[in-house]
Amino acid sequence: MRQGVVYINTNFSSVSGFDAERDSMRTCLLSPLPSLPFVSSQPVPLPFPMAHGTTTLAFVFQGGVLAAADTRSSCSGLVACPASQKILPIHSHLVGTTSGTSADCALWKRILSRELRLYQLRNGRRLSTSGAAKLLSHMLHPFKGTELCVAATLCGWDDHTSLSGPSLFYVCSDGSRLQGTLFSVGSGSPYAYSILDQGVQWGLTVAEATSIAREAVYRATHRDAYSGNCVDVYHVTSQGWTRRTREDLKEEYYREKESRRQTHEAEKKML
Amino acid sequence: LGLKMLSAQNFGESGKMKEYHYAGPTEHRFSPYAFNGGTVLAVAGEDFAIVASDTRLSEGYSIHSRDSPKCYKLTDTTVLGCSGFHGDCLTLTKIIDARLKMYKHSNNKTMTSGAIAAMLSTILYSRRFFPYYVYNIIGGLDEQGKGAVYSFDPVGSYQRDTYKAGGSASAMLQPLLDNQIGFKNMEGVEHVPLTKDKAVQLVKDVFVSAAERDVYTGDALRICIVTKEGIEEQNIPLRKD
Numbered sequence: 001m002r003q004g005v006v007y008i009n010t011n012f013s014s015v016s017g018f019d020a021e022r023d024s025m026r027t028c029l030l031s032p033l034p035s036l037p038f039v040s041s042q043p044v045p046l047p048f049p050m051a052h053g054t055t056t057l058a059f060v061f062q063g064g065v066l067a068a069a070d071t072r073s074s075c076s077g078l079v080a081c082p083a084s085q086k087i088l089p090i091h092s093h094l095v096g097t098t099s100g101t102s103a104d105c106a107l108w109k110r111i112l113s114r115e116l117r118l119y120q121l122r123n124g125r126r127l128s129t130s131g132a133a134k135l136l137s138h139m140l141h142p143f144k145g146t147e148l149c150v151a152a153t154l155c156g157w158d159d160h161t162s163l164s165g166p167s168l169f170y171v172c173s174d175g176s177r178l179q180g181t182l183f184s185v186g187s188g189s190p191y192a193y194s195i196l197d198q199g200v201q202w203g204l205t206v207a208e209a210t211s212i213a214r215e216a217v218y219r220a221t222h223r224d225a226y227s228g229n230c231v232d233v234y235h236v237t238s239q240g241w242t243r244r245t246r247e248d249l250k251e252e253y254y255r256e257k258e259s260r261r262q263t264h265e266a267e268k269k270m271l
Numbered sequence: 272l273g274l275k276m277l278s279a280q281n282f283g284e285s286g287k288m289k290e291y292h293y294a295g296p297t298e299h300r301f302s303p304y305a306f307n308g309g310t311v312l313a314v315a316g317e318d319f320a321i322v323a324s325d326t327r328l329s330e331g332y333s334i335h336s337r338d339s340p341k342c343y344k345l346t347d348t349t350v351l352g353c354s355g356f357h358g359d360c361l362t363l364t365k366i367i368d369a370r371l372k373m374y375k376h377s378n379n380k381t382m383t384s385g386a387i388a389a390m391l392s393t394i395l396y397s398r399r400f401f402p403y404y405v406y407n408i409i410g411g412l413d414e415q416g417k418g419a420v421y422s423f424d425p426v427g428s429y430q431r432d433t434y435k436a437g438g439s440a441s442a443m444l445q446p447l448l449d450n451q452i453g454f455k456n457m458e459g460v461e462h463v464p465l466t467k468d469k470a471v472q473l474v475k476d477v478f479v480s481a482a483e484r485d486v487y488t489g490d491a492l493r494i495c496i497v498t499k500e501g502i503e504e505q506n507i508p509l510r511k512d
Contacts, residue, residue: 078442103428107396154365208326239425 040094051237053226055188055217056086056097057196058153058168060181063206064237065155065166067097068213070188070221071246072228082229083246091116092240094132098187100149100173108150112136129156131180133169137177148173153183158234188220188227195219206235210244218249304356304404305330308487309320309341310438311352312474313410314452315418319467320497321353322350322410323474324438325482325509327490328357337511340493341438344502345371349384350495351391355425356404363403366394388421388429395427402426408439411497436477441484444477445475459482471496475507482509 039060056069069086072079084102088109089095094116098105115135119127127135133154140150150173158164170178170185182200184192190205204212217231233244286410308329320438327334343351343364346442351367353360370390374382382390388409395403403426407423422435434452453474454462465473478503482489492507 042354068411073428081422081430081432101428102423103392103396103426104399106428107392148399 009231014154031076035122044167047054051119053224054086054099054100054186055184055220055224055227056153056186057182057184057189057213057216058097058155059183059196059200060168060202061200061204061209062202063204063209064157064235065168066209066213067095067153067155067234068217069097069232070227070249071230071232072168072221072226073102079228085232087232088156089234089241091120091126093126093159093238094129094154094237095234095236096155096239097153098101099151104148104150104173105152108136108140111139115139125160126158128158128160129154129167129169130158131177133171133177136171137175139177140171140173143173148243149193150265151185153185155234155236157238158239159238173181184216186227188217188224191220192216197261210235214247218252221249222253265266272420284456303401305358306404306439307335307355307357308439309339309354310436310440310444310478310481310485310488311354311406311408312434312436312444312448312464312477313352313408313420313422314434314448314470314474315410315420315432316465316467316470317410318416318418318498319470320350320410320412320420321467321470321474321494322352322408322497323478323492323494324352324354324370325478325488325490326493327488329487334490337490340491342493342495343494345387345409346381346411347501348499349387349409350497350502351383351387352408352410353405354435355406359403359405363394363405363407367391370394384409384413384419384421385431386392387411391421391423392427392471395423395425400427406441408435408437408481410495412499418500439487440443440481443484444481447477452500467496471505478507478509 024136046099047163053074054070058065058067058177066198067087071083071086073081086098087095088098088106090109090113096109098109112135114134116118116127136152136154140148152171154168154169154171158167168183170180170183182196196212199212213233221227230246230248232246235242238261309325311324313320322342326338326340328336328339341352341354341360343353344499345351345367353363356453359426364482373384391409392497393408402425404425406425411419413419420432421429422437423429423430434448436448450457452465454460475492478492489509490511492509494505494507496503
């Protein structure tokens with residue numbers, strides 16, 4: 001449905017109907033969705049780098065879904081933002097971790113929230129995590145092959161379908177959509193996987209799970225240059241998502257160093 | 272200017288001269304971007320916001336203008352600072368002004384700082400595959416009258432901050448602001464809240480430092496102080512070399 005030039009066109013009932021206008025001024029005034037690339041053969045070389053590099057993780061356990069991420073947003077060697085938000089709530093029972101280009105992740109999450117809200121209004125129920133992951137995957141598909149880079153895990157609680165409970169999906173802009181019980185995404189993910197594979201199991205308590213997630217992000221930020229600063233932890237249950245206070249990992253590093261020093265002193269004394 | 276020594280092709284990212292030695296045949300393509308320099312800074316306080324920019328417009332080794340400020344007044348409570356490619360800055364501010372008017376006519380109220388920030392994010396992202404080469408920082412008052420600063424990357428990723436520096440000298444100024452306003456990387460320091468006069472003095476000192484060490488920053492400093500009384504502007508000279 002096209003609207004007149006005077007009004008801002010924010011009402012997209014069909015997500016696939018991109019405005020094919022080539023005139024960028026009118027595009028800005030009419031359609032908020034990005035149209036397909038202007039130059040099809042040779043992309044314009046960019047004079048600036050995009051923000052990349054992260055550690056995010058999510059896993060499922062008996063108490064729901066736990067998602068954790070660092071907060072460093074880097075831009076080819078410079079820390080663009082030491083306090084960015086990489087876990088974005090999409091609705092009351094769904095959060096998404098973001099990895100890749102931060103602008104792509106933020107905007108596509110916003111578009112996903114809008115589409116899920118429209119679904120909820122039209123159908124009287126929330127879309128399942130599986131459905132939300134499929135929707136995101138299909139929305140990103142027309143941009144496959146372009147430089148769009150989104151690697152997100154959707155962590156949610158479904159309570160209306162026959163399979164209710166915690167649910168975790170990994171969606172990537174190259175087209176992958178995978179269901180799983182444990183995912184870690186980003187440049188620091190190998191380090192996080194080593195901690196998670198050792199400790200994550202279904203029967204963990206909330207406190208144990210939080211502690212493992214925090215430890216995994218801490219170890220990854222210690223070794224990966226592009227991850228760092230603080231850690232955010234979100235917990236999704238049947239009541240919705242809750243957020244743990246953001247914690248600065250610098251304190252943790254000094255606490256651990258101090259306790260190591262003390263055990264070292266104690267050992268020396270015993271000899 | 273296309274094929275002479277000082278063409279845009281000789282300049283890599285952020286306008287710094289590329290290595291000038293023979294590296295084999297090179298392809299020269301027209302680049303739609305240019306880097307015009309300039310630094311922008313914004314600080315948010317309890318009931319005020321400050322947006323400051325230098326006024327030098329340069330390209331390569333030349334200075335096009337010494338009086339081209341990069342602060343644009345959007346509403347009575349919001350100022351936008353944009354640096355990078357001047358052509359995109361001009362077009363972007365025209366589009367924002369048009370969208371502000373459209374909003375005013377449709378909704379019979381002025382856009383708030385938070386709404387302008389969200390709108391700017393979608394405007395920048397609509398050009399995801401041929402971006403506006405502009406580093407934006409919005410400074411203003413939010414609905415509660417508190418100072419707000421929103422910083423953007425060229426493709427629309429944004430968040431609310433207390434202070435942010437953008438543009439050619441941002442890598443030099445941001446650590447200084449982290450230390451003086453955020454009290455970061457210091458031990459045992461009392462966190463005093465920032466007053467308006469101290470903030471203005473800090474901004475002046477910070478730009479004087481930037482003009483010393485960054486070639487693209489200098490000439491003059493334009494400070495816009497946003498309070499509930501309105502927007503006050505100050506002009507301070509900087510070094511012109």
